[in-house]
Amino acid sequence: MPLRLVTFSNKWESPIRPSSGEKDPVDYARKLDIKVVVKQSVLHGSGNRHDVQRVANVYIDGRQFGVSAPPDATGSPLEWVKHLYVTQMGSMGEEEEVRGEFADLALGKVKDELENLEKQKRDENRANGIHPDGVHWAAQICLSGHVQHCDDGKPIDPNIHCTKCGGRCIDECPHCAEPIRGVQRHRAEIYARPQFCHRCGAPYPWMQDRLQTAKELLYHDDKLTMDDRTQLLDLLKYVMSDPRGGLAPAKKKLIEIKLEKATGYVREIFLDLIAKIAAETLKP
Numbered sequence: 304m305p306l307r308l309v310t311f312s313n314k315w316e317s318p319i320r321p322s323s324g325e326k327d328p329v330d331y332a333r334k335l336d337i338k339v340v341v342k343q344s345v346l347h348g349s350g351n352r353h354d355v356q357r358v359a360n361v362y363i364d365g366r367q368f369g370v371s372a373p374p375d376a377t378g379s380p381l382e383w384v385k386h387l388y389v390t391q392m393g394s395m396g397e398e399e400e401v402r403g404e405f406a407d408l409a410l411g412k413v414k415d416e417l418e419n420l421e422k423q424k425r426d427e428n429r430a431n432g433i434h435p436d437g438v439h440w441a442a443q444i445c446l447s448g449h450v451q452h453c454d455d456g457k458p459i460d461p462n463i464h465c466t467k468c469g470g471r472c473i474d475e476c477p478h479c480a481e482p483i484r485g486v487q488r489h490r491a492e493i494y495a496r497p498q499f500c501h502r503c504g505a506p507y508p509w510m511q512d513r514l515q516t517a518k519e520l521l522y523h524d525d526k527l528t529m530d531d532r533t534q535l536l537d538l539l540k541y542v543m544s545d546p547r548g549g550l551a552p553a554k555k556k557l558i559e560i561k562l563e564k565a566t567g568y569v570r571e572i573f574l575d576l577i578a579k580i581a582a583e584t585l586k587p
């Protein structure tokens with residue numbers, strides 16, 4: 304199909320307008336010749352508030368648009384989609400911001416392209432057993448918490464079952480689909496199995512069950528006030544999310560002190576639970 308030639312009397316005027324025969328602007332936009340050239344898929348941020356972080360150039364029927372992020376934006380431009388803006392070279396040789404359907408079209412195309420790139424990278428990394436952040440190996444863990452892969456760079460096979468318990472395995476957060484991190488690739492470290500998703504903060508399945516047990520235990524103990532229960536759960540979550548952190552011993556001590564009020568068996572089971580989780584977490 305020949306490309307439609309659109310002429311502009313004014314660059315602020317939107318060209319994405321159906322002519323008499325075409326009612327649907329989306330359909331019309333599909334006939335435009337659009338190319339996206341991504342300049343940066345990771346933003347590093349700039350201290351200078353006049354700096355432009357160009358994310359991509361978009362060519363629509365031969366006209367160039369720039370899509371940029373604010374100077375202090377860092378990380379994936381996809382996380383900054385709402386703050387990206389579109390510019391065009393003005394007659395004075397200065398970039399001028401453009402709004403309207405043209406700008407929306409350019410933004411939409413850049414978002415699609417970035418998502419494609421991210422997915423491509425994710426698939427490539429997955430095939431090499433690397434976490435999409437590029438820093439960690441990918442991890443695969445069974446629902447009960449037995450670690451299958453965390454440092455070997457083997458491709459993740461979603462269909463395997465746990466070699467210890469036969470359970471189903473996951474390699475991403477069931478809540479937000481963020482892949483689970485293994486050990487860092489360029490550092491020798493012992494793997495601390497994560498208990499909570501680093502992106503959304505939800506407990507992983509192996510932690511969910513234990514948190515539920517801990518919660519039920521505490522809520523059945525009449526010797527504890529509502530406040531005690533909430534605080535104990537928060538402390539537990541804290542210790543579990545960072546068992547080797549500097550504050551973990553102090554928080555553990557606080558748990559012990561708070562539990563002194565609790566019924567004997569509740570205290571025992573609770574402390575036992577913490578010891579077990581800590582031991583599992585720190586296992587290489």
Ligand SMILES: [Zn+2]
Nearest residue numbers: 445449465468
């Ligand atoms: Zn297992």
Ligand SMILES: [Zn+2]
Nearest residue numbers: 476479500503
């Ligand atoms: Zn998550």
